[in-house]
Amino acid sequence: MDGPRFQPVRTVRAYERIVEQVEQAVESGELRPGERLPSERDLMVQFSVSRSTVREALRVLQARGLVRSRPGDPNGAEVMPFTPAALHKSMTTLARVDELSLAELVQFRMVLEGAAYLLAARLHTPAQLAEMDDAIARMRAADGYESFSAADVDFHDAVARASGNKLIQICSDVVRSIVLDLIADKIRAPEQRRRSIAHHEEALAAVRAGDGPLAARLARQALSDFYSPYLPDGALDELLE
Amino acid sequence: MDGPRFQPVRTVRAYERIVEQVEQAVESGELRPGERLPSERDLMVQFSVSRSTVREALRVLQARGLVRSRPGDPNGAEVMPFTPAALHKSMTTLARVDELSLAELVQFRMVLEGAAYLLAARLHTPAQLAEMDDAIARMRAADGYESFSAADVDFHDAVARASGNKLIQICSDVVRSIVLDLIADKIRAPEQRRRSIAHHEEALAAVRAGDGPLAARLARQALSDFYSPYLPDGALDELLE
DNA sequence: GCTAGTGCACTGGTCTGACCAGTAGGCTAC
DNA sequence: GTAGCCTACTGGTCAGACCAGTGCACTAGC
Numbered sequence A, B: 001m002d003g004p005r006f007q008p009v010r011t012v013r014a015y016e017r018i019v020e021q022v023e024q025a026v027e028s029g030e031l032r033p034g035e036r037l038p039s040e041r042d043l044m045v046q047f048s049v050s051r052s053t054v055r056e057a058l059r060v061l062q063a064r065g066l067v068r069s070r071p072g073d074p075n076g077a078e079v080m081p082f083t084p085a086a087l088h089k090s091m092t093t094l095a096r097v098d099e100l101s102l103a104e105l106v107q108f109r110m111v112l113e114g115a116a117y118l119l120a121a122r123l124h125t126p127a128q129l130a131e132m133d134d135a136i137a138r139m140r141a142a143d144g145y146e147s148f149s150a151a152d153v154d155f156h157d158a159v160a161r162a163s164g165n166k167l168i169q170i171c172s173d174v175v176r177s178i179v180l181d182l183i184a185d186k187i188r189a190p191e192q193r194r195r196s197i198a199h200h201e202e203a204l205a206a207v208r209a210g211d212g213p214l215a216a217r218l219a220r221q222a223l224s225d226f227y228s229p230y231l232p233d234g235a236l237d238e239l240l241e
Numbered sequence C: 001g002c003t004a005g006t007g008c009a010c011t012g013g014t015c016t017g018a019c020c021a022g023t024a025g026g027c028t029a030c
Numbered sequence D: 001g002t003a004g005c006c007t008a009c010t011g012g013t014c015a016g017a018c019c020a021g022t023g024c025a026c027t028a029g030c
Helices: A014-027 A040-046 A051-063 A085-096 A102-123 A126-141 A145-162 A166-182 A190-208 A212-230 B014-027 B040-046 B051-063 B085-096 B102-123 B126-141 B145-162 B166-182 B190-208 B212-230
Strands: none
Touching: A014 A051, A014 B085, A040 A051, A051 B051, A085 A166, A085 B014, A085 B085, A102 A145, A102 A166, A102 A190, A102 A212, A102 B102, A102 B166, A126 A145, A126 A190, A145 A166, A145 A190, A166 B102, A166 B166, A190 A212, B014 B051, B040 B051, B085 B166, B102 B145, B102 B166, B102 B190, B102 B212, B126 B145, B126 B190, B145 B166, B145 B190, B190 B212
């Protein structure tokens, strides 16, 4: 049985080949964000396929967030700058299909935010600290849950950016929005906001002082406090050293 | 200017409506993995659209990993169990477009693996420990890079599973394969393998002893050692407390 | 001369109807 | 009873058509 090692043949659909080619052009930088693809009618000539096939390929590319098309646009589809939308979508699906529990999501947030604070404490710039100060000020001034939440998101985003790691930033953002979405219907007591602000201030002080481990621990603690009412008892304890 | 607050109208394409409906059916559990969608010709009747529109919707659903279709199948498209394939794809794209540096990816791995070890140290089962032992044995017995790498992956996967957090497990897996892919062309000295095995054994001992923080630190250290040759000096130091 | 308005030539979105190569399951011939 | 064929499906692809939009060049009015 040691004859020539044949590979299983993979029947490749025409539209997949188109997707591959365009994808590769984008990834190699040959096609840059903002540039335009030829029109569908041009593409069908270039790839010598029918328009349906071109369109199916474009649908896949669009689902992956690589291009966007607009009806009536005299140019072809636009190559998009990267957005975490596709990442967000697939993670949301993962969470919705109930493969993921809320506890797992919050745990993941604790891990990511902890890392973000740890890094931010060591790498922050004065401008980023100012952003965090500003966000906390807006949290304190907020007159409703919506404005409070917006400022809160801004704060966390500033920390994530200060971490210098875009992947941490993106994933934090995605997971945060999923978690907030899942508990959106639950009521948040205004009293919780005061405690939340205090937590943020403590963590920010640690960041400012350059004490990464402390900042990380405070961040995890704050998340645990905030979300434990929605979770089984002790679900997050493992991450609070 | 305080008239009725009009919402900007969003023109919804027909195929998007189909995607939404099917997606919702899958997420709500109305359609379970393994079940079949009606055939395209049936769907065009049910949605009262043309087959092209149905097909474009199916392409999007397929790109999201929700369904799969096979030519000639007398049943319709199959609803897929969740796979992180879509997640993997979008993260790979993110890395390929050069939005992400190798350093950021490895940093992210250090964060995730650290968390996995921390949790695994506290939650592991005897069976999972046995899997880790077995993987290390196979690493030691490996006669080539390929078998070594496979055993290595098994080890890390066992740890990730022992963490009890599927999101950590999936993301670790995705990021690991991306990183390995990025440095695949670089040569790994066999001498590195011995050191790697020693690192794994140390970390496993810490896991077995239930010392999560130690296991996490060792795991991060091991990753840092392994990848630092491919990275700018000090790129990972921030995560080694 | 310059601007405001109007066509027009294009775009993407959708539809219709057709053909092909596969597959599975029932039917027939052995 | 079984091996093999037949048929009625499937998804993949093609061709050609229509529509509602969009941007731009051109023109009519100032």
